[in-house]
Amino acid sequence: MLDVDKLSLNIPDTTKPRVVIIGGGFGGINVAQRLKCKDFQVVMLDRQNYHGFWPLLYQVATAGLEPDSIAEPLRKMFGSDKFEDFHFRLVKVNGVNPIAKMVHTVVGDLAYDYLIIATGTKTNYFGNDEVKKNSFPLKQVPHALNLRSHLFQCFEQASMTADPELQQSLLNFVIVGGGPTGVETAGALAEMRKHILPTDYPGVDFNRMNIYLVEGMDRVLPPMSPEASEKTLKYLQEMGVVVKLNALVEGYDGYVATIKGGEEIQTQTLVWAAGVQGALIDGLPAEAVERGRILVNRYNQVLGYDDIFAIGDIAFMKTDKWPKGHPGVAQPAIQQGKLLSKNLRRLIKGEKMEEFEYVDKGSLAIIGRNRAVADLPGNIHLGGFFAWMTWLFVHVMALVGFRNKLVVLSNWVYRFFTYENGTRLIIRPFVRKGDTVRQQFINKYNTE
Amino acid sequence: MLDVDKLSLNIPDTTKPRVVIIGGGFGGINVAQRLKCKDFQVVMLDRQNYHGFWPLLYQVATAGLEPDSIAEPLRKMFGSDKFEDFHFRLVKVNGVNPIAKMVHTVVGDLAYDYLIIATGTKTNYFGNDEVKKNSFPLKQVPHALNLRSHLFQCFEQASMTADPELQQSLLNFVIVGGGPTGVETAGALAEMRKHILPTDYPGVDFNRMNIYLVEGMDRVLPPMSPEASEKTLKYLQEMGVVVKLNALVEGYDGYVATIKGGEEIQTQTLVWAAGVQGALIDGLPAEAVERGRILVNRYNQVLGYDDIFAIGDIAFMKTDKWPKGHPGVAQPAIQQGKLLSKNLRRLIKGEKMEEFEYVDKGSLAIIGRNRAVADLPGNIHLGGFFAWMTWLFVHVMALVGFRNKLVVLSNWVYRFFTYENGTRLIIRPFVRKGDTVRQQFINKYNTE
Known part of the structure; x- marks a missing residue:
């Protein structure tokens, strides 16, 4: 009988300084790509074996792209034909011991x-276990595939009932959180309702389908400019999305979403895109953590340590210009990763490190066909077709592999001319644990 | 509280003859596509919402293609912009009552x-429950995704152990069944071992990786010509696949595969491609079923009925030329589907139906890069590069949508020049229930 205890990290011994990177996101890959030199041994630990371009994850959930279009295997990016003394391990990190200079993993x-902590963020349910149990998060590839299968199961079942209450509940979609993920998911669903669903499901009246976007603050896309928020709201409303501002979802039992103040929406689908929190690891002192993120200085050194760094979303670098830290997007992680690789080389040579200064390249969000918003440096705000083209270009260029760019581009060109999403395949069993109609269906009929 | 019992098939009443098709495979879609006329109401029932091109399923399992490349949503194929009075329902059929002329479904x-029965085949474990529990089938999209995630988890864990016995067990791959699925899977694994794995996993010695192909008969690809079998065996051996002929796998407990005669192979991975059986439905009399398939006459009418038809793999049409029935490939299903649509139109007009005669277009299998075999009509047998090009051309052309053709072709061109499979993403939890090392790993460390 083989034993799981025979697993170990199995990293070769080295006389070079060992850099351990936790996380293969934008921060992690950018530092690792530029440590491609003979001065370090680099070990990357992640629970996923791929780097993902998460701004496009909602497209996997809404049947626009398959996962391989937005995710690139980390071992492919860091193959031994390109990198020397680089070691990837698919493993969960339990914690760190800064005194002993050790990382603890499950094996x-x-x-x-x-040590470079680049763990990013995870979904924040704000302590609401009922919502956590019954809602759909949208942070990882399996989440997106689950949501995709679920959405199309809802439509299938809406075509299989003459009960108006059940059908309405299957055709109500509540998206919580008016950030880019929520806005883009709502927009994609609205496009689908217009161009695809009526011919796919001729027995269902899609005038009855409702898309609710619920945001706690007084505008959508709160991190963007007021101009962008206003345009986005207008676009969403034109597309028939019901936007509820200053509205907090307090509960969801799998059937009814309750909004603070008492409003209730019967729905089988609640997408939770309301917030993220830092994916912290155990072992750092409490004073190094503030608001769920790790306090770092201008060199990304964690408060109190000169050999532990945090970069990207998990890092909290207070500066005069960014007193609440940098925005939770790819650019700070990319820029910090690049600088840190230079600073590590300076460090081992005894040279002075360079301070980080964030270069804001602007932000973008897509709402639908020909509808996008862009805040560019220099207080420039774009909307409509031009912002949409910019969004397409920036997102295709940001994809990692040549192959991914090609596949995504050909998918998008195809969809532009045909209005067709190609990947509406129900390939996963329903995984939400609540006793919903679909779960009853599976339990009763064992259709898996 | 919503109730699952409020689901129903919800098919509109009609005065036209209602044709119910069970199954959206090659048989089902070919009959439905040609009933595009105002004479019938057509209802298609399937447990999957897509039509799949299963000859390429092994490419999903071996990280060559994503599911959307080989599967097309049935509702997209039969959208109401193209078809009138066509109704798809995602539902499991429990049985049929030929006297009452009723189909029983879970709702x-x-x-x-x-009634047209076009249910195809399912995996045949020949009654071996231990093998069923512990092996990987390869008949459906989720099977392929499970196997893909599993294969790469094996490689990841092989890089995380210094124990030679455990590592060997993770690097031994046993494929049972020397038909096209088994041969093509073995070939794809051998290509991966040569071109991808050594740079992806520099810590692992892939000279230790073994690929076993176990076939019960005395040659691989038994349905093809002896010439094709011989060439295939030679190709497989050149690529380092260990082919065991006249060998039957008797048991597999998740650790050790036992071959009749006593040989044992330690392995974490046993792919079961050893056989299929008809996916029968309840309610037909015993005399209409022979060797797990439904007996039909030359019009594909089920023995004893003139309003029930069976087409494709589930149908058993005995003819002088094909006394054991037609081969279990796409062509008989396609040809029977096409003819049946014509015959149904003749039937309602009181005209005489046409007898089915199978036109053998030959068969093909791919073993690796530049290595394929083809048996063409006229006793022509091809091998090598020309057969390989034929294989590529035929399989791309056979894909349903224009988009699928484009995506698959660009993937293959990319891979031809780079030797790269792009989709080696571990996206599914491990689902096999046996208490294997990976299951222990998940249980112990809860890495999901």
Whole structure:
């Protein structure tokens, strides 16, 4: 009988300084790509074996793209034909011991010379376990595939009932959170309702389908400019999305979403895109953590340590210009990763490190066909077709592999001319644990 | 509280003859596509919402293609912009009552005027429950995605152990069944071992990776010509696949595969491609079923009925030329589907139906890059590069949508020049229930 305890990290010994990077997101890959030199041994630990371009994850959920279009295997990016003494391990990190300079993982410990925490964020349910149990998060590839299968199961079942109450509940979609994920998901659903669903499901009256976007603050896309928020709201309303501002979802039992103040929406689908929190790891002192993120100085060194760094979303670098830290998008992670690789090389040579200064390249969101908003540096705000083209270009260019760019581009060109999403395949069993109609269906009829 | 019992088939009443088609495979879609006329109401029932091109399923399992490349949503194929009075329902069929002319489904019954059984085949474990529990089938999209995630988890864990016995077990791959699925899976794994794995997993010695192909008969690809079998065996051996002929796998407990005669292979991965059986439905009399398939006459009418038809793999049409029935490939299903649509129109007009005669267009299998075999009509047998090009051309052309053709072709061109499979993403939890090392890993460390 084989034993799981025979697993270990199995990293070769080295005389070079060992850099351990936790996380293969934008921060992690950008620092690792530029440590491609003989001065370090680099170990990357992640629970996923791929780097993902998460701004496009909602497209996987709404049947626009398959996962391979937005995710690139980390081992492919860091193959031994390109990188020397680089070691990836698919493993969960339990914690860190800064005194012993050790990382603890589920299969053993690893000593580091330099530790880089690039763990990013995870979904924040704000302590609401009922919502956590019954809603659909949208942070990882399996989440997106689950949601995709669920959406089309809702439409299938809406075509299989003559009961108006049940059908309405299957055709109500509540998206909580008016950030980019929520806005883009709502927009994609509205496009689908207009161009695809009526011919796919001729027995269903899609005038009855409702898309609710619920945001706690007084505008959508709160991190963007007021101009962008206003345009986005107008676009969403033109597309028939019901936007509820200053509205907080307090509960969801799998049947009824309750909004603070008492309003109730019967729905089988609540997408939770209301917030994220830092994916912290155990072992750092409490004073190094503020608002769920790790306090770092201008060199991304974690408060109190000169050999532990945090970059990207998990890092909280207070500056005069960004007193609440940098925005939770890819650019700060990319820029910090690039600088940190230079600073690590300076560090081992005894040179002075360079301070980080964020270069804001603007932000973008897409709402629908020909509808997007862009805040560009220099207080420039774009909308409509031009912003949409910019969004397409920036997002295709940001994809990692040549192949991904090609596949995504050909998908988008195809969809532009045909209005067709191609990937509406129900390939996953329904995984939400609540006793919903679909779960009853599976339990009763065992259709899996 | 909503109730699952409020679901029903919800098919509109009609005065036209109702044709109920069970199954959206090659048989089902070919008959439905050609009933595009105002003479019938057509209802298609399937447990999957897509039509799949299963000859390429092994490419999903071996990280060559994503599911959307080989599967097309049935509702997209039969959208109301193209088809009138066509109704798809995602539902499991429990049985049929030929006397009452009713189909029984999990959400209610449906009366038919004509019933077409096009359910195809399912994996045949030959009654071996231990193998069923512990092996990987390869018949459906979720099977392929499970196997893909599993294969790469094996490689990841092989890189995380210093224990030679455990590592060997993770690097031994046993494929049971020397038909096209088994041969093509073995070939794809051998290509991966040569071109991808050594740079992806520099810590693992892939000279230790073994690919076993176990076939009970005395040659691989038994349905093809002896010439094709011989060439295929040579190709497989050149690529380092260990082919065991006249060998039957008797048991597999998740750790050790036992071959009749006593040989044992330690392995974490046993792919079961050893056989299929008809996916029968309840309610037909025993005399209409022979060797797990439904006996039909030359009009595909089920023995004893003139309003029930069976087409494709589930149909058993004995003819002088094909005394054991037609081969279990796409062509008989396609040809029978096409003819049946014509015959149904003849039937309602009181005209005489046409007898089915199978036109053998030959068969093909791919073993690796530049290595394929083809048996063409006229006793022509091809091998090597030319057969390989034929294989590529035929399989791309056979894909349903224009978009699928484009995506698959661009993937293949990319892979031809780069030797890269792009989709090696571990996106599914491990689902096999046996207490294997990976299951222990998940249980112990809860990495999901």
